[in-house]
Amino acid sequence: MKYCILMGSPRKNGNTLKLIKPFIEELELNQIQYDLIWLYDKHIESCIACRKCQKDWSIFGCHISDDVQEIFDKVYDSDVIILATPIYSWYCTPPMKALLDRLVYGMNKYYGDEKGPSLWNGKRLGIITTCGYRPEKGTDLFEEGIKRYCKHSQLKYIGMLVERDFGYKSVFISDEKIENSRSFARQLISIME
Ligand SMILES: Cc1cc2nc3c(=O)[nH]c(=O)nc-3n(C[C@H](O)[C@H](O)[C@H](O)COP(=O)(O)O)c2cc1C
Numbered sequence: 001m002k003y004c005i006l007m008g009s010p011r012k013n014g015n016t017l018k019l020i021k022p023f024i025e026e027l028e029l030n031q032i033q034y035d036l037i038w039l040y041d042k043h044i045e046s047c048i049a050c051r052k053c054q055k056d057w058s059i060f061g062c063h064i065s066d067d068v069q070e071i072f073d074k075v076y077d078s079d080v081i082i083l084a085t086p087i088y089s090w091y092c093t094p095p096m097k098a099l100l101d102r103l104v105y106g107m108n109k110y111y112g113d114e115k116g117p118s119l120w121n122g123k124r125l126g127i128i129t130t131c132g133y134r135p136e137k138g139t140d141l142f143e144e145g146i147k148r149y150c151k152h153s154q155l156k157y158i159g160m161l162v163e164r165d166f167g168y169k170s171v172f173i174s175d176e177k178i179e180n181s182r183s184f185a186r187q188l189i190s191i192m193e
Contacts, residue, residue, distance in 0.1 A: 001192055003027060003034035004078035006071075008085030008096035010040045015130040015165050018173040019181055020084045023128060023161075026185035035074045039095035042067040047101040054105070054112030057119075061106060068102050075103065080124045080158070080188065083146065086165075087131035090141045100149065108153050118154040125150050126188055127160040128181070130172070135162040158191055159184075 005024070009016035020036075027034050043066040053061040060072040075081055085092040092100070109116030127146060131138030139162045150157040161184040163177045 001032055001080070002078045003032060003080045003082060004075050005034055005036045005082040005084055006075075006096060006099065007036060007038045008040075008083065008093040010093065011086075012038075014086070015163075015172040016084055016086050016128070019130055019161070019163055019177060020082075020128055022178045022181040023082075023185045026182045026189070030185075030189055032189065035078065037071060037074065039093075039099060042071065042095065044068055044071075044095045044098045044102070046098045047105055049105075051105070051111055054109055054116070057109045057116040060119075062102060064102075068099065068106075071099065072103065072106060075107075075123075076120065078123065080126065080192065081155075082126050082128055084128045085142075087129055087133075087138050087142060090138075091145065092129075092142060104149065104153060121154040123155050124158045124188075124192070125155045126158045126184075127162075128184070129160065129162045130165050131162065132165050132167070135164060138162070138164070158188055 005020065045064045045066045052063045055061060060069055062068060083096065085096050091097065105111060107120045108118045127143060129139050143160050147157050161181060165172050
């Protein structure tokens with residue numbers, strides 16, 4: 001069992017990091033392997049819809065030379081993908097959106113002359129997010145978008161942990177949020193058993 005945590009926060013000690021820390025500690029307690037990828041540290045170009053990735057159905061096949069091949073390999077090698085991101089303008093942050101676009105084409109060979117396979121068919125995907133608005137107005141559009149993304153890509157959506165940030169003057173993390181994060185990890189671990 002391997003997790004790949006795609007970290008979309010630009011803040012190295014921000015709210016989203018504080019929320020994923022207990023989740024990661026719980027994975028470690030259960031001796032579950034994981035990769036943690038800080039997307040703002042990576043070079044991730046936008047998809048330009050050239051469709052060169054659609055020619056060979058067995059590989060990523062993208063011709064852009066940046067860090068996405070390396071990220072593709074780690075995602076491909078994992079059983080569970082976690083999208084960890086603050087909400088920016090009702091969605092994930094830009095490097096995560098760019099990565100989602102690159103993967104929706106590179107992983108799903110649906111866009112050539114004939115419809116091919118999804119290379120990540122059956123993997124699980126979950127969300128860990130933080131937002132400033134009430135979650136039902138802050139994360140609803142992102143969650144809905146990701147649910148459709150999963151259905152389209154033949155991924156299994158396994159749920160979302162969301163915690164609210166009450167602003168720069170307040171302390172984000174609390175015992176309750178830490179426990180929610182640990183319990184979300186335990187829930188996902190039990191789904192996979
Ligand atoms: C540019 C920007 C856009 C944001 N847009 C939203 C938004 O649309 N909805 C929301 O609920 N919170 C929004 N927020 C608040 C962040 O999601 C929230 O503060 C989050 O906890 C920050 O996480 P971080 O510390 O990991 O960066 C925004 C923050 C920034 C900086």
